[in-house]
Amino acid sequence: MRIIVGLSALATGLIAGTYYGFSIAVMPGLAAVDDRAFVAVMNQINTAIINPGFLVPFLAAAVLPLWALIRHRRARPAVLWILAGWALYLIGFVTTSAINVPLNDGLAAGTVTRAQFEGPWVAWNLVRAVLSTGATACLVVAMLRRGSK
Structure with a gap:
């Protein structure tokens, strides 16, 4: 159990870090550029991130x-704690699929x-940064609560 939950925490942590990086650096940096540059860079990012x-980790955090x-x-x-972490992550997963990805697609399509x-x-x-960070915290607590079993 410890390995599976540890890998779950690692996967959610990587995704939380990705969203956090966008929140504190990428999007504030892009806020300063003109519309044409903003659209071009976001489209490049949205292509590169696939x-x-x-x-x-995005899919592993939903399955593990x-x-x-x-x-x-x-x-x-x-x-x-595992259930709580999984639920938080799934809410963020749905948010990504239902909101962020369609916005990305709309920007790419013009x-x-x-x-x-x-x-x-x-x-x-x-929202998804907070949710995935909360999921990571719950999974870490689950791992600690379970101990070495």
């Missing part, structure tokens, strides 16, 4: 906690302007 370095829950459903109280994109994307990115 790679194993992002996709593996479920695996831990199935295998160790009687390991209380750790299982409650159907969404910077004015329509930037505010909502930044706000929802912060």
